[in-house]
Amino acid sequence: MIAPHILVINVHHAPQSYGGATIVAEQVGRALMRDHGARISAVSLISRSDLAPYMVIKSEVAGCASYLINMPTRRDNILRYLNPQVAERVAQLIDSLAPDLVHVHCVQDVGAGVIEVAKARGIPVVLSVHDFWWICERQFMIATGGQYCGQSPVRLEACRGCVDSMSAARTRRDVLFRQAASTDLVTYPSHFALNLCEGSGLAPGAGRVWENGVQHPGAGFAPAQAARRAANHRLSFGFVGGPSHLKGWPDISRAFAALNRSDFTVELVDGGLHTPWWHKDDLKGLPGAWHIHPRFEQEDMDTYYAKIDVLLFMSQWKETFGLAIREALARGIKVIQTDSGGTTEHGAAEPGALIPIGAGPAPLRAALEAALDAGVAQKAPPPIASFEDQAAAFIRLTRPLLVPAPKAQADRHGSWGSAA
Secondary structure (H helix, E strand, C coil), rough: CCCEEEECCCCCCCCEECCCCHHHHHHHHHHHHHHHHCEEEEEEECCCCCCCCCEEEEEEEEEEEEEEEECCCCCHHHHHHHCHHHHHHHHHHHHHHCCEEEEEECCCCCCHHHHHHHHHHCCCCCEEEHHHCCCCCCCCEEEECCCCCCCCCHHHHHHHHCCCHHHHHHHHHHHHHHHHHCCCEEEEEEEHHHHHHHHCCCCCEEECCCCCECCCCCEEEEEHHHHHHHCCCCCCCEEEECCCCCCCHHHHHHHHCCCCCEEEEEEECCCCCCCCCHHHHHHCCCCCCEEECCCCHHHHHHHHHHHCCCEEEECCCCCCCHHHHHHHHHHEEEEEECCEEEEHHHHCCCCCEECCCCHHHHHHHHHHHHHHCCCCCCCCCCCCCEHHHHHHHHHHHHHHCCCCCCHHHHHHCCCCCCCC
């Protein structure tokens, strides 16, 4: 089978990258091009006042042709999940590019209408669910009070306190469920995400778990980590989540403030795109040595992870997947984490070691004390999928959706998935 042309659709994509789903879309696409000969094109959004609304501009990054649709600054809520003008631009691109497969990732602000225009042209569509946008109007199942909703399954009747209009919410659900049901395959990054979404009515029976890969450590990681540990024997904690309640920062700061010792360092990642996440006042009075590490790209992550021995993942909501957790585990780094949904499926903690969401700082303080008493210890990395592994899994999942090419073409261009 000839290697296909795949059109990837995600709200963000290089050259305008942001978020974990974007990393997955980009890295898997590059692995498919590099290792399997696929052609990848991408559609994403920008919002620039110097360009006409819905104008399409073309860029190219790492061999991937990228088409960016310019969005108006102000738009109605309905356009955030069903935008006919975006769908029409995507339809024009499909007609021009003639892809063999459309891979839909996060489409908040893009709109689910892109599925309909692809199916109308007889093109198979894979939908990859990365968060709860398809079953929750607020995207992350965070109630208006700032707490995790906790519904399982999600029932719209229980959402009255969160949505502005039940009628509008019902229309949104019906539209999105209908679009998802028309796809050829729905993938989820964890069993938790699949069970919650399908149990809530999203394309039941169509889902498969397609676990996310990570960037594995490079050859220079272990020497850099060993050199840092030799120069400074203090245990080093890391946190990549930012100063928000949902990422557990209040519990982290209170847990550290309660320690009666300072024999450690903490490395905070500043992931802000335009404004800093961290300010000096955030760290005032906390024991230990605190440092702020700048936002890093995939190719630079070893520099950060070589600085830490323990990753703190204190999410206060049930997530679909934990990319940072797997990055740390692949490097033999211990993880202290909450019982946060799909993030717990990677073997990060021993049974009973997960910290319950909403438990406050006391369990974390105990875990910090135990880690400090144990000292620096290298963990053997468990088996963790790479982006190359994830790309190979994508081939296996999508091979049945693609029409076999004539033998002459296959002989000329190579067999899609022959190395998978």
